[in-house]
Amino acid sequence: MSKNLQTTVKGICQSCGNDRGRMMDIVRAVQEQFGCVSNEALDLIASQVNCHRVEVESVVSFYAFLSTRPKGQVVIRLCDDIIDRFNGLEPVAETFQKELGINFGQTTSDGKITLEKTPCIGMCDQAPACMVNDEIVTYLSTDKAKEIVTGLKKDLNVKKLVHKYGDGNNANDLVKSMVHNNVRQKGEVIFGDHIAEEGLKKALAMTPQEVIRDMKTARLRGRGGAGFPTGMKWEFTRAADATGKKRYVVCNADEGEPGTFKDRVLLTEKADMLFEGMTIGGYAIGAEAGILYLRAEYAYLRAFLEDALNKRRKNNLLGNNILGKAGFNFDIRIQMGAGAYICGEETSLLSSCEGLRGDPKNRPPFPAQQGYLAAPTTVNNVETFCCASRIMEKGAGWFASLGSKGSPGTKLLSVSGDCHNPGVYEVPFGIKLSDLLNMVGANGAQAVQVGGPSGSMVGPSDYGRTICYDDLATGGSIMVFGPERNILEIVDYFMDFFIEESCGYCTPCRVGNVLLKQKLEDIMHGRGEPSDLTYLENLGQTVKIASRCGLGQTSPNPILTTLKNFRGLYEALVKQGEPGMLPTFNLEEAVTQAAHIAGHGPMKHH
């Protein structure tokens, strides 16, 4: 066994060129082979790629899908998103535990099956869902959970769990997944009539500067959520000093914001449009290499995407002198993630691509100046690249004429929660929230979480507002909550999520979010007083201002936006006690152990 480990690990490292920068690929491969990256494997990898053991261990310990202790041959990861919880996760979770005879975080005694929970896997429109190794199982029920366990006990081949394929490319031979696209509304940009590679051809007939100019004329802004002007980003990257280095194009397909799944649909149905957009980006900024950073939850799409890349290489859409354009060489590789929300933050994503823990980097320098391997890098969202490809094809003026004034184009929205038709909607920017709610069949919604946990929770008085960068901005996540839902329970869940996903690097985020959650729970349990609301606001602002990256800068939003939009819910729970006394301290509760030991209660007050 040890000998086997030695040769296999050595082989894996060699296949990655013994390159420390490919650490993610190395540890992922070792994990896949042996169910863990054992202490012995850590040493072997370290000596093979010539780095310290702790450097390997810090990577393995960081990512949720990697472990130093052995996991079962099959790992069931049940999606623990709030949407899944509201869609009957609890009985499904209980069934899994009962049928397997283990709790979450445990492995069956025969070492075959491990049961875990994981945050949003991008299947909110078909919740509850789980991953069984890389396979996705959707629309879970207690019966289905039983069926999965029975099936796995007979045969650990997870492919056998899929009986009926989803629509479109989900049924492709290289995907064969039961996932559904649920595209409910097609718009002009992403799902409009499209002539493949027309955009790339037009771009290559222009100078790179002209391509960037078109992005600026189209006023394309980043679709991932932050909304930075794409043309400007490309211009900065092109202009940055790259002496002795290459420039890079990176596509952020680490779609981890809970409630977002539109990139999954794009990767399934519009992979070529995406790669075309990345190639246009590469041409515009002068890059020869591109990276698609694919979240581990979407590993089931990997073979399909690799195949799409290979076809492009065959058709001279990637490689040297692309489409006959002398001197334009560009290729794309896929970098797999390993389960970390923070890696959706662009500098963390670059750390991860470099084979490091997904820690954010200091800014400045911005990735456009010094990104991947300290070279000028442009990082864009999947949808942004698709838009870029369409802008080249149909013209900047066409794109700029769509949507609203400050937010041209369309936006893909991933709608989930308490509505009749959850799924992906392509709508023009500037759509009223009330119109969207009508469209998705969510009349009478109590609240809508726009932009995922890091966005805002709004109530009926805000349904007249519009979805665009200048009003309600979103990377695509729209979660609808009906009147029966407890808003503070949702907020509490979101804070749990951020505490779990914080990388722990900076104190405001690592500690501040815990303090926020503690105070929130005090309030929820009737131990709050009116001044606690001010405390939450002040602490929330501090965490936002003082945190190092986007995670901490947005993590107080669930509390801050509900304090603003649903203040009555908080006010109903707090009460003014005796001045100076802390409502969180209860003498009766504090002496329970001693009272039990002594056989009598606390002294009567003298």
Added chain:
Amino acid sequence: MAKPKVATTSLAGCFGCHMSILDIDERILKLVELIEFNKSPIDDIKVFTERCAIGLIEGGCANEENVRVLQDFRRNCDILISVGECAICGGIPAMRNMIPLKECLDEAYLNGPTVYNPSGKIPDDKEIPLLLNKVYPAHEVVKIDYHLQGCPPPADTIWEALVALLTDKPVALPYELIKYD
């Protein structure tokens, strides 16, 4: 104008912080010109007789009596100051927080190597205040306005802080007074 009143107490502490108060030496004469002590071990006044401007709290809360005294201080003082490590963090007494109370008492009264206890009983007289499940710092029981760090805080630190408060000036503690390494 009457002199402002100051009260002090030692809860679950070792009286070290009170020793540090006395360490202001001859300045105690200046102090009594500035203030009058009310409830405090210094003058042995047992119950509050007047409202106080400042209450100095040494020690955290280990039992129900500590809690009652601390709450009494909060009701009777305008400003409460946690003085020293035990009031601020629980200190040495809080080392028991890692161990269930029953195990602590068993070790102290039944199983410890030097224990002589023929009755085999853990004291349970109703006059003995019940221990809390864990030791609390003062600010987890009542609102505390200021914290003076140290174990104990140096006499000069206490002096400077008190004088600044009593003369309504900003507390400017030089680095040497709050440096503990």
